[in-house]
Amino acid sequence: xxxxxxxxxxxxPGTSLRAIAGAGALTLLLSTPSSLAQQPAxxxxxxxxxxxxxxxxxxxxxxxxxxxxxLNKIVGRKAGSLPNYNYSxxxxxxxxxxxxxxxxxxxxxxxxxxxxxxxxxxxxVSAEExxxxxxxxxxxxx
Ligand code: HEC
Numbered sequence: 001x002x003x004x005x006x007x008x009x010x011x012x013p014g015t016s017l018r019a020i021a022g023a024g025a026l027t028l029l030l031s032t033p034s035s036l037a038q039q040p041a042x043x044x045x046x047x048x049x050x051x052x053x054x055x056x057x058x059x060x061x062x063x064x065x066x067x068x069x070x071l072n073k074i075v076g077r078k079a080g081s082l083p084n085y086n087y088s089x090x091x092x093x094x095x096x097x098x099x100x101x102x103x104x105x106x107x108x109x110x111x112x113x114x115x116x117x118x119x120x121x122x123x124x125v126s127a128e129e130x131x132x133x134x135x136x137x138x139x140x141x142x
Contacts, residue, residue: 046136049129053107057122060140068119073141074098075134079114090116103137104130 050060057068064070069085077098080091094114096102106113107130110122125133 043139046132046139049125049132050136050140053125053129054133057119060137060142062142071137071141075100075103075138075141088116088118090114091118100134103134107133 054068054071057066059066059070060072061070062072063084065082065085069082069087075098079094079096079098079102080087091114098106102113104127107125108127109124110117110119
C-alpha cells in the first residue's frame with residue numbers, strides 16, 4: 001500500500017488525485033467480498049441453524065442458563081450435570097456423556113435419547129440442521 005501511495009505521488013502533475021483515491025476505494029470494495037469468501041460458508045449457516053432452533057432457550061456462555069441450560073462445552077459434558085440448573089430427573093439420571101452422535105439424535109428426537117426430558121416446547125430439527133448445530137456447538141464453546 002505504501003509503495004502504491006508513493007508511486008501515486010510520483011505521478012506527473014495533472015493526474016487527478018481523485019481518480020487515484022477512487023481506484024483505491026474500488027480496490028477495497030473488490031477485496032472485501034473475497035476476504036469474506038475465505039471464511040467457510042458453513043460457519044455462517046451453522047450459527048444460523050443454532051440461532052433459529054436453539055438460541056431462544058440456550059446460551060453458549062458458561063454459567064448463562066436460560067429456560068434451558070447453557071451449552072458451553074456440551075460435547076464431552078455429562079448429561080444433566082450443571083450444578084446450577086434445575087434439570088428434569090430424567091436428564092439428571094441420563095447417565096451418559098454428550099457426543100456428536102447423541103447430540104444429533106437428541107436434536108432430531110429428544111424423547112428417544114432421554115425419555116421424559118423437559119426440553120419443551122421444542123419442535124425438533126432435521127438431521128441436516130442438527131449436524132450444522134453440532135458443528136456450531138463445538139466451534140462456539142469457550
Ligand atoms: C423451548 C426451549 C428449548 C429449545 C428451543 C431448545 N432447548 Fe435444549 N433444553 C431445553 C430445556 C428446558 C432443557 C432441560 C431438559 C431437562 O432437564 O430435561 C434442555 C436441555 C438440552 C440439552 C441437555 C444439556 C445438558 O446439560 O445435559 C441439550 C444438549 C440441548 N438442550 C440442546 C439443544 C439444542 C442443540 C437445541 C437446538 C437444536 C435446543 N436444545 C433447543 C429447552 C430448549
